[in-house]
Amino acid sequence: MTTDPAPAPSAPGDRPAPRRAPAGAAVLRQDVTEAIRAAVFEELAAVGFARMSIEGIARRAGVGKTAVYRRWKSKLALVLDLITAVAAEGMPVPDTGSLHGDVRAVLEVAAHALRHPLASQVVPDLLVEAARHPEIADTVRAVLLDGRRGVAARIVRAAVERGELPADADPDRVLDLVLGPLYWRLVVVRTSAPAGYLDDLARSAVAALTA
Known part of the structure; x- marks a missing residue:
């Protein structure tokens, strides 16, 4: 059995040592x-x-x-902790100066993540388990929806300020039009994206959002 050894004690004369863990407590490396x-x-x-x-x-x-x-x-506790850690990392909010540039940047990040072999196998499995475990459903929602919704809201707000979108633009519609087709292709259908696919998808999404 592998154990986690305790760290070496501080040398005398150094700054005060941190409070010791109770005797027998595990030190987690x-x-x-x-x-x-x-x-x-x-x-x-x-x-x-x-x-x-x-x-x-x-x-x-x-x-x-x-x-x-x-x-x-x-x-279950392990998987929930792992999903929470992934959610905490979040998706970076693009700031390219245009709605098209922001949408294209989001697609690039999302496509990179969804192409990863672990993500393409793990995410669908967790979605199935979410139907059986409410705890997983809540945490998966935080990863797949809540964090992305915050990114979409900031993209919409910037586009509204630039006059590219009306003031009542819906961030959820941005997610539907931008990430929905990408997820369907890479994770559900599992077909590769041809050259120029992300550019075409960005143009189509922006055209639909501004129509």
């Missing part, structure tokens, strides 16, 4: 935590949430099961 998180992504892609196990995660991460259970009480 960040490198072990990151290895486990990476293993979860790989396990989700390989076997899906339903068949994923703490044993499989530990084996793939090269740690003992105890190292996993020290951090998360169950695989």
